[in-house]
Each structure stands twice: as structure tokens, then as C-alpha cells.
Amino acid sequence: MRTRRNRLALFTAPVLVLAACSSGPDQPDSVAGAFADALNRDDLAAAAALTDDPAAANATLGALYDGLGKEATFEVRSTDKDTFTLAATWKFGAEGKSGEWAYTTTGTAAEGDDGWKIAWNPTTLAPGLDTGPLTYSPVYPTPARVLDASGGDLMTEQEVTLVNVAEGADTAALAALLGPIVDDITEASLRQDLAAAQGKPVTALALREQDLAPIRARLDGMSGVTLAPQNRLLTTDKALASPALSGLTELWQQDRDAHAGWAVRAQTAEGTERVAGADPTPTTDLATTLDIDTQNAAEAALDSIPQPAAIVALRPSNGAVVAVAQNEPADGQGPIALTGLYPPGSTFKTVTASAALQTGAVTPDTVLPCPGSADIEGRRIPNDDNFDLGAVPLHAAFAHSCNTTMGALGVKLPPDGLTKAAAQLGLGVDYITPGLTTVTGKVPAADTPAQRVESAIGQGEVTASPFGMALVAASVAHGRPPAPMLVLGQQGVADSTQEPLPQPVADQLKSMMRETITSGTATQLNDIPGLLGKTGTAEYIDDEHAHGWFVGIDGDLAFAVFISDAGSSTPAVDAAGRMLRARR
Structure with missing residues (x-):
């Protein structure tokens, strides 16, 4: 009498043979188990050698694995005299996530001169395999728009x-x-x-x-x-x-x-025949939030600019991304509108003013010096073309973009003062937004007074993306950062929770940004009713190179314009004007 071993889970164990019985693991369950074991190891030659027609089996097995992949498992479920049941599961697509085909087949085995062999029949491997080679393919639904x-x-x-x-x-x-x-x-x-x-x-x-x-x-x-x-x-x-x-x-x-x-499907002489499957x-x-008119206006506004340039526009009320535009020179550098990091220059004064106002030490009407240049903590800070306003209220210094005023305010802030104020406006916060890969910017703590001076005017280690500065403008308009959204109903999730921006400070910032348009550095846009904005020129490499920025709020539209190596903010302001006027 022969001790029968367990099914597939144990078929690699040696068969126990009593002295009174014939020798060798040659009964149907043993050869079927070895066959399944070879298939699970993807050892097709070994599996074919266990059949009575190795050449035909090897060719069919190779074609089967080519057509269906290698994510397959086989198990011997039962044996009865010279027959056995083979259970198979194929998994399709990346990591087997696109579909699964499970079936059972029946095979036979016979004892010959060289031991037990599986009688070769393609249907022992898979239904329909006797009709022709099998192939897998996904079946897609009617394409969505x-x-x-x-x-x-x-x-x-x-x-x-x-x-x-x-x-x-x-x-x-x-x-x-x-x-x-x-x-x-x-x-x-x-x-x-x-x-x-x-x-x-x-x-x-x-x-x-x-x-x-x-x-x-x-x-x-x-x-x-x-x-x-x-x-x-x-x-x-x-x-x-x-x-x-x-x-x-x-x-x-x-x-x-x-x-x-x-x-x-099985390939036949007449074509293909479906063997198994699942309907899509x-x-x-x-549905996206992109506004085609704003997108087209933004793209057209950048077309004539020879340097890399980008515009990002959001709706402050709900974070909807309505336009993300770049020109061809920018496309050559990658998605700079969403992930390019640059010094934001004077557009960052929205953050500096917010931080200073929240300390309570100043109000928009506090009179402060705005000299043409100033030595602050060992760093010589000039205004653009060294303009000198004398002593003016903070709101006027902001509207005219006084570097010297803002540098002096920044040096009095705590090391993380600008970091926290920036985060209140969404800058330095990362968002996971379906359909968008974005980086807002980086505003590290400024441990030394000299670093705080640099950061206060959007230089030093402070960087921002056009997306990040559009979010700053949207946050000022909304009173807090709106969760960005590109796909309707799928809002982004921030990586951290920030303290809210006090509403009085938001209102004060909006008032100062309005003054920038009416009597400050962006008066060429004064024909656009109710527009708020802030210009920015950001040096990089040396004082001979500068990026141009403009951030604005036009009703329920907040946006940022960035032009690499523009030399000043003027080209960015002009591009904003072209976009806004085209929408009217």
C-alpha cells in the first residue's frame, strides 16, 4: 500500500513508499502535482517533459505564457484513478489588477515505459486552447470626455x-x-x-x-x-x-x-473567438475647472514674450484652477507654472506686510521712512532706481514697493515670522490635488537679522512658484488659502493646518494692493475697475539679472504672472493687462 501525499501544497515533499509497493512517485496525483509545480515556477520545459508529447506541449506553453502573461497559479484539486482536476488563476494587467480568470480543467495520466506521463491535451492547460493560441487584452468602455x-x-x-x-x-x-x-x-x-x-x-x-x-x-x-x-x-x-x-x-x-x-480570445483560422472575459x-x-476663455487669454498674453513666462489663475471663492499657461520657451524648461521655484521679489511684500501688521506694531497708516537706500544689518538695500519717498504711511510704501521700508520691518520680526505669515497665505504649504503636481514655494526661518532683511523683500532663500504666488493672491482675497481644485469636486489637501489670516489684515492688504494699481507701481492697469495687485522684481545670479512678477485680484479671479529674466516687473504687468482686457 502506498501512502498518498497531500495536494499541491505538499507535492514537493517526497512520496512515502512501502516495501511491498511499486517504487517512485508515478501515480496520477504525483505527476499532476509536479506538472503544476513546474508551471508555478515558470519552468515550461520541465512541465512539458512531464507530458507524453514534450515538443507540442512546450510550444503551446510558450505561446500561452506569451499571450496571457506569467501571473498564473496552478493547483491540483483532486485525482481519481488516471484523471485529475487542475485549477488555474490568471491575473492580468499591471500587478494583476486589471482582471482575473479562474477556471478548472480535467487531465489524464497514464503509465508508460518511462513512468507516469500526462496525456498531452491543450485543454488541460486552459479552455479554448485547442481552438488556437490564447491572448489577453483589456476591453475599454466608451471613452470619457x-x-x-x-x-x-x-x-x-x-x-x-x-x-x-x-x-x-x-x-x-x-x-x-x-x-x-x-x-x-x-x-x-x-x-x-x-x-x-x-x-x-x-x-x-x-x-x-x-x-x-x-x-x-x-x-x-x-x-x-x-x-x-x-x-x-x-x-x-x-x-x-x-x-x-x-x-x-x-x-x-x-x-x-x-x-x-x-x-x-482564441486565434482561429476565421479570426478570434472570445473564450472568457468581463465587460467594462x-x-x-x-469635469474640470479650467475656463477656456481665461486659458486662451493667458496663453495669448504670453505668446509675444521671448523669455520663459507663465500665468496661473485661481478662483479665490473655491480654489478652482481656471488657467495654467506657459509659452514655448517655458515649455522647454518643464511645468514651471506649477513647480518652478524662483525668488518672488516684491510680490512677497504681501507676506511681509501681513506679518508686520499682525504684530500690532504698525498699521497701514503708520508713517515710516522710505529712503532711496539703507544699510540694514550689514546689507545695503536700495529701492528701484534709488527712489526716495521720505517718510510715508505704510500703505504708500507698499504701493510704491519700498524695499528699504520692508527690509526695516522684516528685521524686527521673529525668525519664523515670515514663515508663518507665508503659510497663512498658502506659500510653503504642499497640496495633494487630483490632476495637479504643484510646489508652492519655500520660506525657511531666517535666523539672523541679515537673513530677515533679505527674506522681507522676497530675496535670499525665499522662493515661490507662479502657482504659489497665485495662491497667495487668492488667500488675500478669500481670507485664507482656498483648497486648490482642478477636477470639479476633488479639492486638494494641504500637508499642514495653518492659523487663519485675521480678516482685518486681509482687508488691509487688499486696500494696499488696490493702491498699487491706482497710484503705485502698476498704474498702467488703472483702467481695469477694482483690480488689486502687487508688482515684483527679483534679482538672481547678480544685480544685472532680474525676474518680473505681478500678482493680482480681479473679482473672483486671483492670478500670478512670472517672466524669467524680464529685467523688471513691467513686462509681467503688461501681460496681466493683455489677459484681463481680453476677458472683458
């Missing part, structure tokens, strides 16, 4: 065509066709891409149908050029570009994957 704030189509799934190029193609002729569509495609760039690919084809460009149609026939006739259509999520307006779109594309794809079904579930459209 990405909507703008008005409910119009912002992005939809559309067909594009990849222009693939192989060695030997006429790169000069191809560049002549593609260069007018994308001006950085040249014969030299195509040759460089092909050389880097080391003999493999490269994708030169993905074309929308309206761009492809006029040149399709000539591309089709080119040796070494092939056209491959595929579907992608694209803006309905080809000219629309924004760093916010990449995050929306990721959310759209995540939702699409979450609602996808799956199918296992419906998706809903992705």
Missing part, C-alpha cells in the same frame, strides 16, 4: 497616426514634409534620432488627421516610412497647451483602466 468649466469638450479620444521611420528612408524629403508642421524636425534631427536608435525604427511624429491628410499620399509612397494609427486623448483645440493637461490625461487613463473589462463598466466624463 474631459470637459472645461462650461461643460464643453476640452479633451477627447482621437485617432492620431504615428510616422515611423527606418534606416534608409529619405530623411531630407521627410523633413521637408514634417518640418512645416513641427519646425524642430529637420533632416539632421531625423538622422540623429535614427543613429541613437541603433538600427531600430523611430517615431518622428504623431499627426492629427487634419495635418496628415494633405501629405498622406506622399508619406505612403516613401520607402522606410510607415504609418501606424492609434487612439490618444487630445485637446479638441490643437492650439491649446497647458501643463495642467498632463495630469488630466493621467487621471483619465486611471479612470479608464479602473472601468476596463478584459477578454481572453461605464465611465463618467471628467
Whole structure:
């Protein structure tokens, strides 16, 4: 009598054999268990060797794993004389999260001259495998749309065509066709891409149908050029570009994957036949807060600027992100509108004034000196062009952007005074916002008086992103930082909780920002009713280089304009004017 061993969980243990019985683990449950064990180890050759037709089994197993992946487990559930039941589970997609196919099959085993072998039959491995090779594919629902704030189509799934190029193609002729569509495609760039690919084809460009149609026939006739259509999520307006779109594309794809079904199909002579699967579930459209008119106005306002430039606009009332715009030079540096960090210069005086007002030592009407330059804690602080206002109320010093006044106020603050005041306005706070990757800025504690002077005028170690400064403006308008939101109903979550900004201080800041427009450094925008703002010029590298900033509040719209190496705030103020006037 032979001692029977447990199923799959124990099939690697040696079989106990009594002296009176035949030797070797050659009964059906033993060979089936070894077969399952080999499959679980992905040792297809060992599994095939346990069958009576190793060559056929090995070929079929290889094709099966190629078609379905390797996330599979097998278990022998039962044996009866010369038959056994094999249970299998396949998991599909990334980390097996896209679908699961579980089934049982029946196999047989027989004893031959070289021991027990599994009778080779493809259906022992999977249902339908006798019909033809099996493949897995996701089955996606009807594509959702990405909507703008008005409910119009912002992005939809559309067909594009990849222009693939192989060695030997006429790169000069191809560049002549593609260069007018994308001006950085040249014969030299195509040759460089092909050389880097080391003999493999490269994708030169993905074309929308309206761009492809006029040149399709000539591309089709080119040796070494092939056209491959595929579907992608694209803006309905080809000219629309924004760093916010990449995050929306990721959310759209995540939702699409979450609602996808799956199918296992057998390849037959007549086509494919579905063997198993699950239907997709419906998706809903992705509603965003982007206002297409403001977005277009922001993009147009930056088009003529040769340096990298960005605009971010929010609604203070609910944190809705209504525009995130960059020009082409900025695009070459990455999503600077959302994550680029720069010294904010005098726009940071909103923070300095807030911190000073909250100490109670000054009010907007407190008269303070505004000399053309001042030596403060060993740091010589000049005003722009060394203008000298003499003694003026704080609100006038703010409106005219007196560095000397603000530096003197900053030095009297505690080391973390500006850090806390900045956080009350959202600066230095990180947010996790669906669809957006952002950095607001950094306002480290200033341990020395000299550091506090630098920080008070938005220099030194203080940095901010355009998004961060737009949030500062929105916080002044709202009285506290609004939770940013790009997808309707999905607000961002701050990494910390801050003390609220006292409402009287918020009102005082708004009054001073209004004076900046009516009689201060941004009077060229005085034709825009009710506009509030603050200009900023921020030195970097040396005193010969400066970024230009402007932050503003126009009703329920708060925004920041940033222009790299602009030399002064004037180009940023002018860009803000172009955007705001276009919206009216």
C-alpha cells in the first residue's frame, strides 16, 4: 500500500513508499502535482517533459505564457484513478489588477515505459486552447470626455497616426514634409534620432488627421516610412497647451483602466473567438475647472514674450484652477507654472506686510521712512532706481514697493515670522490635488537679522512658484488659502493646518494692493475697475539679472504672472493687462 501525499501544497515533499509497493512517485496525483509545480515556477520545459508529447506541449506553453502573461497559479484539486482536476488563476494587467480568470480543467495520466506521463491535451492547460493560441487584452468602455468649466469638450479620444521611420528612408524629403508642421524636425534631427536608435525604427511624429491628410499620399509612397494609427486623448483645440493637461490625461487613463473589462480570445483560422472575459463598466466624463476663455487669454498674453513666462489663475471663492499657461520657451524648461521655484521679489511684500501688521506694531497708516537706500544689518538695500519717498504711511510704501521700508520691518520680526505669515497665505504649504503636481514655494526661518532683511523683500532663500504666488493672491482675497481644485469636486489637501489670516489684515492688504494699481507701481492697469495687485522684481545670479512678477485680484479671479529674466516687473504687468482686457 502506498501512502498518498497531500495536494499541491505538499507535492514537493517526497512520496512515502512501502516495501511491498511499486517504487517512485508515478501515480496520477504525483505527476499532476509536479506538472503544476513546474508551471508555478515558470519552468515550461520541465512541465512539458512531464507530458507524453514534450515538443507540442512546450510550444503551446510558450505561446500561452506569451499571450496571457506569467501571473498564473496552478493547483491540483483532486485525482481519481488516471484523471485529475487542475485549477488555474490568471491575473492580468499591471500587478494583476486589471482582471482575473479562474477556471478548472480535467487531465489524464497514464503509465508508460518511462513512468507516469500526462496525456498531452491543450485543454488541460486552459479552455479554448485547442481552438488556437490564447491572448489577453483589456476591453475599454466608451471613452470619457474631459470637459472645461462650461461643460464643453476640452479633451477627447482621437485617432492620431504615428510616422515611423527606418534606416534608409529619405530623411531630407521627410523633413521637408514634417518640418512645416513641427519646425524642430529637420533632416539632421531625423538622422540623429535614427543613429541613437541603433538600427531600430523611430517615431518622428504623431499627426492629427487634419495635418496628415494633405501629405498622406506622399508619406505612403516613401520607402522606410510607415504609418501606424492609434487612439490618444487630445485637446479638441490643437492650439491649446497647458501643463495642467498632463495630469488630466493621467487621471483619465486611471479612470479608464479602473472601468476596463478584459477578454481572453482564441486565434482561429476565421479570426478570434472570445473564450472568457468581463465587460467594462461605464465611465463618467471628467469635469474640470479650467475656463477656456481665461486659458486662451493667458496663453495669448504670453505668446509675444521671448523669455520663459507663465500665468496661473485661481478662483479665490473655491480654489478652482481656471488657467495654467506657459509659452514655448517655458515649455522647454518643464511645468514651471506649477513647480518652478524662483525668488518672488516684491510680490512677497504681501507676506511681509501681513506679518508686520499682525504684530500690532504698525498699521497701514503708520508713517515710516522710505529712503532711496539703507544699510540694514550689514546689507545695503536700495529701492528701484534709488527712489526716495521720505517718510510715508505704510500703505504708500507698499504701493510704491519700498524695499528699504520692508527690509526695516522684516528685521524686527521673529525668525519664523515670515514663515508663518507665508503659510497663512498658502506659500510653503504642499497640496495633494487630483490632476495637479504643484510646489508652492519655500520660506525657511531666517535666523539672523541679515537673513530677515533679505527674506522681507522676497530675496535670499525665499522662493515661490507662479502657482504659489497665485495662491497667495487668492488667500488675500478669500481670507485664507482656498483648497486648490482642478477636477470639479476633488479639492486638494494641504500637508499642514495653518492659523487663519485675521480678516482685518486681509482687508488691509487688499486696500494696499488696490493702491498699487491706482497710484503705485502698476498704474498702467488703472483702467481695469477694482483690480488689486502687487508688482515684483527679483534679482538672481547678480544685480544685472532680474525676474518680473505681478500678482493680482480681479473679482473672483486671483492670478500670478512670472517672466524669467524680464529685467523688471513691467513686462509681467503688461501681460496681466493683455489677459484681463481680453476677458472683458
